[in-house]
Amino acid sequence: MNKLKCLLSVTVLLSLPVGCSESSHYYISMTTTHATNQEFIFTSNTYMYDLTSKKLKKVSSEPYESQYPLSTYDYKSNKVYYSGSENKEYGNSYIKQYDLSTHKTSKFIDYVDAINDIRILDDHKMFIVGRLKKVKKNTMVPSIYNTKTHKINYLNWNQDSFATCTNYNPDTQELIIPHYSMSLSYKLTDDYNNGIIKNEVDSYVPITFTVVKKNKTEDVFKLNHKQLDSTYIDKDYIYYVTDKQTSITNFDLMRYDRHTKEKKKLLDGKCGYYSMNIVTVLDNIIYFIGQRAEVYELVELDMNTNEQTVIYQSKTQEAINNAQFYKK
Structure with missing residues (x-):
């Protein structure tokens, strides 16, 4: 493993508890996509x-069949869930289930397409972000699917809400769901293109950070005039990455204190990455997907050292598409 140094502000030297000091029951599920020897044929x-x-x-290989290839590995059931389709033209996608014990693949969930996130929750539940087929709108709707009862709990607060940069903490059993108004986003973009809004940052739509735990929903804070790249939540903090828009390799890693607000x-200066997609923060260590030039990396960053x-x-010709943090 390659080891590098990155400039961090002194604030990250503070303790970053997440509710557990042991890493013995944790793992990261990661999806990559690469080109094959055949032209325009990819595999995940x-x-x-x-x-x-x-x-x-490596747990499994899946065909590249969706608009955005996603997969997640459930250690407890020894199954992989991934976005796929029947026509293999990246349209009308749904979630497939691959059983590693039987080596059988089956169609699993079909009420969403354009799937942006798949995560395994506790109590036979799955968190999904995607476009609802029955609504025919382009908003990204968060929902929780019960794999036993097949009941769906839609978490969209209105048909205009667009969920983005979602994440889940298996220790606190909390979902962090940033979302914004799609109609307002279109309007602000049009106003900027038409010269009504002069500064580009003023055209960025406000993003609301919402925390969901079981049946409780709480709007925590709003992010204004920033582009959001990724998020994570623990019992004390919400972490989020914003694009500084001043350099292709510059972004800010921020921390919101849930108690003091x-x-x-936390991260000040260039780390050599174009982007930072947070997977988890655990025991003063942040795991993230970063991109530098044409290379994608899964990185462990010790915030103390x-x-x-x-x-x-x-x-x-390979990319890291997504990753999730789980307990075994």
């Missing part, structure tokens, strides 16, 4: 990274 791979053994292993910048460890680096 699903990996599991064990946070105790520090070992990465204060915001602090400022040391980076590259867990996985993409190969030629």
Whole structure:
């Protein structure tokens, strides 16, 4: 594993508790997509990274069949869930289930397409973000699907709400769901293009950060005049990454204190990455997907020592699509 250094502000040297000091029951599920020897044919791979053994292993390979290839590995059931379709033209997608014990693939969930997020929750539930087929609107709707009863709990607060940069903490069992008004986003963009809004940052739509735990929903704070890249939540903080819009390699890693409501910048300066997609924050270590030039990396960053460890680096014509943090 490659080790690098990154400049961090002094604020990150504070303790970042997440509710558990042991990493023995945690793993990261990661999806990559790569080109094959055949022209315009791609394949996705699903990996599991064990946070105790520090070992990465490939779990399965899936066909590239959707607009945005997503997969997630459920260690408890030994199954992989991924976005796929029957026509293999990246349209009318749904969620497929691949059973690693029987090596059988089956159609699993079909009420959404254009799927943006798939996560395994507790109590036989799955969190999904996608476009509802029956509504025929382009909003990204968050929902919870019960894999036993097949009941769907829609978490969209109105038909105009667009969910983005969602994440889940298995310790606190909380979902962080940033969302914004799609109609307002269109209007602000049009106003900027037509010269009504002069500064581009003023055309960025306000984003509401909402926390969902079981049946409770709480709007925590709003992000104004910023582009949001990723988020994470624990019992004390909400972490989020915003694009600074001043350089292609510059972004801010921010931390919102859920008790004091204060915001602090944790990552200050360039780390050599175009983007930072937070997977989890655990014991003063942040795991994220970063992109530098044409290379994607799964990275472990120690916030006490400022040391980076590259867990996985993409190969030629390969990308890391997504990753999720789970308990075994």
